[in-house]
Amino acid sequence: MNYLKLIDLGRKTIGQTLLMCIIALIFTACEGRQTTTLASTKADSLLLPRTYITTDESNRREDWFNTHKLPIINDLTIDDTGDPGMNKLNFNNLFEAIGFLNFLIDNKSYNDQDTITGVRVYFASPTIKQGKCGKLTLIFSPTSNGKHDIKNYYAFRNGKLDEKMLELDTAKAWVNNYQLNIREKLSDSTMDPKDTCKKETKHIWFSKEQIESIVEEMKYQIKTHGDSVEKLGVRxxxxxxxxxxxxxxxxxxxxxxxxxxxxxxxxxxxxxGIEQIDSAEFQKRLDYTIKNKRAGDTFDTGDPTPPPSTGNKAALDVSDQ
Incomplete structure (x- = not known):
């Protein structure tokens, strides 16, 4: 896998972050195998992530996408071999996912004046050829100073996480492809006429706390169910x-x-889903979460923001307003 080029000579790369994360988690996971009791974890780890939703609701949302959105996307997108779009992306393993998300929200990875507030995830489509967009993909950008991009963009390319930072012009082009082609078609035929929002989502914003809770959940699963849970996927x-x-x-x-x-x-x-990994343990965690009044929705709790009204379809970081 290509390693991220240095943002500047003093900053860590994703590769370095992944390596340190893997080393730390190997020790954590090995240590965790010596005891299987929930008491061996810190109390807050019993909380379900801020982004939890039920498996039933997750399945309903996936079915809705596959039925109403995916056929349109497939008609508009292909890859270099001519294969149509898809509905999922996967990290290679949990260590890669933890390292990547930690890198995105680590202030030490960026300028000293940047205080990371969260992560914006753009829907995007690579340029393939006239009349066809590349497969639907995602571009990630850390945000600071409220919800503004710090203009460091990372993407899944050809279905795999690319550790090399995406050039700004490339990020704009990919978002533009999605905005002008895919989003327009979806907005015309798949939106709720009763909803105040008549346009399809441009990007989703996750708070730093939400990202941290996802990372903590992955660490928890490695420690308690590392023998059965292997990867993190994006749907x-x-x-x-x-x-x-x-x-x-x-x-x-x-x-x-x-x-x-x-x-x-x-x-x-x-x-x-979390509730399927260990149903008895899940119930204990759900009761604990409710008792502690943890407010949460789902792994997609980020703000699903529609396109900007400026007409600049390729614009990045303008639709928070």
Whole structure:
């Protein structure tokens, strides 16, 4: 895998962060195998991640995307071999995912004046040829000073995480392809007419706290279920035509808009939710989370922001306003 070129001579690369993360987690995981009790973890690790949703709701959103969004996307996208689009991206393993997300929110990776507030995830499509866009993919950018990009962009390329920083012009072109082609078609035919938002999602914003909770959940699963949980996947999904209501958590009223979710993948290559990994343990964690009034929604709790009204379809970081 290509390693990220130095942002400047004094900054860490994703590769360096991954290496340090893997070394640290190997020791953590080995240490965790000596005891299997939940008491061996810190108390806060029992909290479900801020981004949790039920498996049933996740399945509904995935089905909605596959039924209403994916056929349109497949008609518009191909890769170099002519294969149509897809509905998922996978990290190679949990260590890669932890290292990458930690890198994105690590202040030491960027200028001293940057205080990282979260991560913006853009929907994007590489340039292939006239009339066809490349497969739907994602571009990640750390944000600071509220929700503004620090203009460091990283992407999944050809279905794999590319550790090399994406050039600004390339990031703009990929977002432009999605905006002008895919988003326009989806906005015309797949949106909820009763929703105040009539345009398809441009990007999703995750707070630093949400990213940290996802990282902590991966560490927890490595320590407690490292023998069965192997990878983290990203799934393209869509809110359905119904509100999402669960326990005391805030009601989610987004309808029929694209978003993403993260899922664990087991040793057999199957997507698996937290509640499926260990149902008894999950119930204990759910009770603990409710007792401590942790407010959360899902791995896609980030703000699903529509395109800007300026007409600049390639613009990055203008649609927070």
């Amino acid at each position: 393209f999904i869509s809110y359905t035509d119904k509100d999402y209501v669960f326990k005391h958590f805030p009601i989610v009223r987004h309808h029929q808009r694209m978003t993403i979710c993260f899922t664990f993948i087991n040793k057999q290559g199957k997507d698996v």
